[in-house]
Amino acid sequence: MNIFEKIYALLAILFAAGLLICLVYFPQIRLPRYLMPISLLGFLINVGLMFIVLRDIFSRPFGDQGKKYIWMALVLFFWPSILVYLPRHGFRPRIGRPLPGDLH
Numbered sequence: 001m002n003i004f005e006k007i008y009a010l011l012a013i014l015f016a017a018g019l020l021i022c023l024v025y026f027p028q029i030r031l032p033r034y035l036m037p038i039s040l041l042g043f044l045i046n047v048g049l050m051f052i053v054l055r056d057i058f059s060r061p062f063g064d065q066g067k068k069y070i071w072m073a074l075v076l077f078f079w080p081s082i083l084v085y086l087p088r089h090g091f092r093p094r095i096g097r098p099l100p101g102d103l104h
Contacts, residue, residue: 001090005052009086012049015042050075053082056090 001009019042022029029035053075062068071089074081 001052001056005056006091009049009052009082009090012045013083015045046079049082053085053090057085060089060094 019038029038054072057068057071057075060068062071071081071085075085
């Protein structure tokens with residue numbers, strides 16, 4: 001992941017956590033006129049996050065091909081697994097074969 005992708009991932013996670021906290025402490029946000037635009041914004045932010053994380057999974061060389069598919073399934077079906085994947089793999093540099101377009 002490059003710096004922009006790392007910052008985007010952190011901001012997307014902060015947005016999700018902030019939204020949960022606001023929904024708990026501010027009941028007026030649960031009204032449809034507030035909840036619908038916030039939910040649409042959250043959906044768009046999380047689509048971008050999923051794109052970034054899935055692209056990282058596809059481009060990262062794992063020792064075992066099965067690990068790549070397990071991470072892909074976990075990220076697709078269980079969103080909080082992103083919170084485990086990012087510090088474990090996503091924020092670390094890729095080691096192994098270079099990506100197409102890399103100048104190394």
